[in-house]
Amino acid sequence: MTKHETILELHNLRKTFTARRAGKSYEIKAVNDVSFDVRRGEVLGIVGETGCGKTTIGRTIIRLTGADSGEALLNGSDIFTENRRRMRDMRLKVRMVFQDPYASLNPRRSIGDSVAETGDIHGVFKNRQERADLVAQTLTQVGLNPSFAERFPHQLSGGQRQRVGIARALLPTPELIIADEPVSALDVSVQAQVLNLLTDLKEEMGLTMLFISHDLGVVAQISDRVAVMYMGNLVEMADGDGLFADPRHPYTQLLIASVPRLDATKRISGGIEKGEPPSRFTQLQGCPFHDRCPIATDLCRVERPLLRELEGGRKVACHNA
């Protein structure tokens, strides 16, 4: 068996926020002891309902948000303890594509300047000609005519702006792209085009991507492996095909059951109450999913199940799976 080359290893990441409600302080465990790895050339999808901690994971990896504890090893070096010079280096290697390309583009900067921005900051262009050539090449890679370099964000459609958002992440070539809900703000037909573009880029450039989305249908289209999050916890991880054909965690089964077009063959017997996740202000004991789970036992109400490995590299955090 070939050993996969790992680009990023996340170990025991924790992040707690303090929030106030009705005059009281509460701790919200946004990310609760999450570990996974990202392999070179793959798209790892992270999926889960809103508030489950997906964005916080992405933001801690690029140090927009500080982690409470844990390690994030990029090619073996811990991002969380890097000095400023090494951090600059990391910012070249790990790049972000955001949900709202309009908000992340400066309205007064031309598209060409926006695409070249990271390269400019890090002084990677030898001269103006090389800069112009690389901007033109990158715009072509994302399916835009090089003449778009002269335009401004307000002259572009939503789909074109997200193509620019992707171009910004591609120049200079990154090792890892973190795409946080990159198609959620787009119309469905445009979503498909942008997903196809990301898939093509992955094939052509061997891109490695952490793809964050609340939409399992979207994650299913693009991901090689999928990590399922629930209330700050990683509850299941498997290759995409295996996960959708045979979901093991009752929460994954619920998610798949709520996407009718996916061909899910396995359903939990007796049905599952869709319901809502408990309030993040409630301190839960045991499995975070136990009060929505039809197969919960007394053990699930008192002991949080740890992620354990089953056959075929699948991991699941459930006492009964």
Ligand SMILES: Nc1ncnc2c1ncn2[C@@H]1O[C@H](COP(=O)(O)OP(=O)(O)OP(=O)(O)O)[C@@H](O)[C@H]1O
């Ligand atoms: N800066 C913050 N201060 C307080 N609480 C926060 C902060 N950022 C996130 N949270 C809380 O942490 C939890 C996880 O949020 P996060 O944005 O990571 O979830 P998500 O799965 O990405 O959801 P969404 O898709 O809605 O962004 C939520 O309960 C959120 O309210």
